[in-house]
Amino acid sequence: MPKTAMSLQINSRSLARLVSNAGFRKMMTAAGARNYGKQLRQTVEKGGAVLPEKCSLQHLLDVSYDHLQKDYRHEYVYKTKLLSDFILKNYTFCDTIILNEFRLGKSVADIALINGSNKIFEIKTELDNADRLQSQLNDYYKVFSQVYIVTHHSLAAKYRAIVNHKVGIIEFTEDNYLQTIREATPDVGGLDNLTMMKALRKNEFLKIVTNINGALPETTPVKLYKTCLELIATIDPVSVQRHFLDTLKARITPAHQLLHTHAQALPEYLKFYCYLDYFSEKQYLALPSRLSCLV
Structure with a gap:
C-alpha cells in the first residue's frame, strides 16, 4: 500500500520553507512552477512518499500542506487558517485591512486586522515559547484595543491561565480549523x-x-518630527487611535478586494500569500495553469 504523507519521515523544516510566502513566489512563472514542483517532489519523496510518475504541482502542494497541518504547524499554517477560518468568514476586504508582521513598539504583531473594530492576533505555535509574551501584550495594547492568542488546542489552557482575562483565545483544533474559545x-x-x-x-x-x-x-x-510628536502627545489617545485606524484603512487597495472575488476557487494555503503579494486579476487567472503543471 502506498505511504501517505501522514506516515512519512519528511523533513518538515525544509518543507515548511517551501510552503511559505517565500516559497510560493518561486512558482509565479511557468519555468519557476516546474522548478518549484521539483523541489517539493524531491522533499516529499525523500520522506518516503510514493507519487505517480507525473503529478500536478497542486497535488504536491496538497500532500505537503496536509503533512504540515498535522505534523509541523509552522506560522504560515496558522496565518492561512486565520485568513480562511476567521477573517474571510467574518469580514469583507472592501472595508478591512490585514497587516502582516506589524511593528508596534519593541514587538512585532503577527497579524493586525482593522475595520470597524481593531484586533491583534499573536500566534503561539507548538514551536514557540511564552518568554516575551507579557511584553508583547503590553506593546499591543498601546495601539490596539483587542488582542487574541492563537495557539494549538493542546496549549490553549496554558495560555488562558497566564494571560489577562481580556485577552481572547483562539485554538487550532484536532480537526484542523480555528475555534474561538474566549472572545477578546x-x-x-x-x-x-x-x-x-x-x-x-x-x-x-x-x-x-x-x-x-x-x-x-x-x-x-x-x-518637525519632534514638534509633531509633542503636539500629538497632548491629544486624547482614543481620538488619536481613531485617526490612526482610519489611516491604516486607507491602505486598502483594489488588489486586496480581488481576493474576495477569487477566494472560493483558491486552495486554502494560497489565500494568505495572494493577499500579501497584491495579486492582480491577471495573476489569479494564471494560477490554474501554474497549479496544473506536471512534475
Whole structure:
C-alpha cells in the first residue's frame, strides 16, 4: 500500500520553507512552477512518499500542506487558517485591512486586522515559547484595543491561565480549523499616542497631525518630527487611535478586494500569500495553469 504523507519521515523544516510566502513566489512563472514542483517532489519523496510518475504541482502542494497541518504547524499554517477560518468568514476586504508582521513598539504583531473594530492576533505555535509574551501584550495594547492568542488546542489552557482575562483565545483544533474559545474584551486603557504614531509611515503620521491640528506646526524641517510628536502627545489617545485606524484603512487597495472575488476557487494555503503579494486579476487567472503543471 502506498505511504501517505501522514506516515512519512519528511523533513518538515525544509518543507515548511517551501510552503511559505517565500516559497510560493518561486512558482509565479511557468519555468519557476516546474522548478518549484521539483523541489517539493524531491522533499516529499525523500520522506518516503510514493507519487505517480507525473503529478500536478497542486497535488504536491496538497500532500505537503496536509503533512504540515498535522505534523509541523509552522506560522504560515496558522496565518492561512486565520485568513480562511476567521477573517474571510467574518469580514469583507472592501472595508478591512490585514497587516502582516506589524511593528508596534519593541514587538512585532503577527497579524493586525482593522475595520470597524481593531484586533491583534499573536500566534503561539507548538514551536514557540511564552518568554516575551507579557511584553508583547503590553506593546499591543498601546495601539490596539483587542488582542487574541492563537495557539494549538493542546496549549490553549496554558495560555488562558497566564494571560489577562481580556485577552481572547483562539485554538487550532484536532480537526484542523480555528475555534474561538474566549472572545477578546476591548480595552483602551493602555493606548499610547507616541507608539501609535511611530508605527506609521512618515506621510501617514504627518497627515494625522495635519488633520488634528489643521496644519503642520511651523518649525524647521529638522525639528518637525519632534514638534509633531509633542503636539500629538497632548491629544486624547482614543481620538488619536481613531485617526490612526482610519489611516491604516486607507491602505486598502483594489488588489486586496480581488481576493474576495477569487477566494472560493483558491486552495486554502494560497489565500494568505495572494493577499500579501497584491495579486492582480491577471495573476489569479494564471494560477490554474501554474497549479496544473506536471512534475
